[in-house]
Amino acid sequence: MIAVDRPARGSDLTTVDLRREVPGYSARRDRFSLVEIPRVRCLMIDGRGDPNTEPAYTDAVATLYPMAYALRSRSRDRHGTDVRVMPLEALWWADDPSAFTTRRDKSRWHWxxxxxxxxxxxxxxxxxxADAVAARGRGLRLADLRHDDLDEGLVMQTLHxxxxxxxxxxxxxxxxxxxPERGLTMTGRHHEIYLGDPRRAAPERLRTILRQPVRPAP
Incomplete structure (x- = not known):
């Protein structure tokens, strides 16, 4: 897991932007780059179905945002560090990979x-x-929340x-x-990073990092 320096408890409050510390949170349109991603710790909620119509997806997103801000407050109070809230991300997969690229059958997606x-x-x-979020009557899927590692290693990514x-x-x-032209093969799950808040941006202004873990082809 990546280590980020922070002040000792009791010292002056400082600010950390993990997007500057963790590789992979920037990309360029029409450029497909290889990046080595370190193991990181995340809040995660699993589900299945079309994100546009599945209430469980909406509830998952609506749980992660207040959790992120509650953790930011916790970091300031307990650790003396104001850590910027990170973008929403999602892993996507389906039994048939063409569900992503051609047919776009979202009803068959897992996420x-x-x-x-x-x-x-x-x-x-x-x-x-989680207790703070629950006390405010938010976080409909707190019971499904995981605090777990994500270890992707080498990835290819671009900006859409x-x-x-x-x-x-x-x-x-x-x-x-x-x-394939770089002698690689896909491994792991399709990964999207939503730069900005996807709940508020107009569709034509959405900026999404598209990421795919890869390894050398056999």
Whole structure:
């Protein structure tokens, strides 16, 4: 897991932006880059079905955001560090990979929505944050929340700008051209990082990092 320096307890409050500390939170449009991603700790909630119509997905997102802000408050109070809330992310997979690139059959998708957590925040911090969120009557899927590691290693990623439903050609190029031409093969799950708040941005302004774990082809 990545280590990020922070001040000792009792020292002056400092601010940490993990997007500057953890590789992989920037990408360029039309450029397919290889990045080595360290093992990180995340808040995660699992589910299945079309994210546009499945209430469990909406409830999962609505649980992660207040948890992230509660953990930010916890980090300031307990650890003396104001850590910026990270973007919403999601892992996506299906039994048939074409469900992503051609048919886009979202009813067959599985997903894990997640947010990266600062490495100094432990299980006690997560439990305290969950209690705070529950006390405010939020976090409909707190019972399904996991605090777990994500270890992707080598990935290929690029930036997509525009609606999520327009990702298909970009993913097809990544999967069918860019990855095999570099002597690689896909491993792990399709990963998306939503730069900005996807609940508020207009579709044409959405900025999404598309990431695929890879390894050398046999």
């Amino acid at each position: 894990t929505v997640l947010m990266l957590v600062a490495p100094w925040l432990d299980a006690d911090d997560v439990a305290a944050a 700008v525009g609606p999520y439903d327009a990702e298909g050609p970009v993913l097809a190029r990544m999967h069918d051209v860019e990855i």
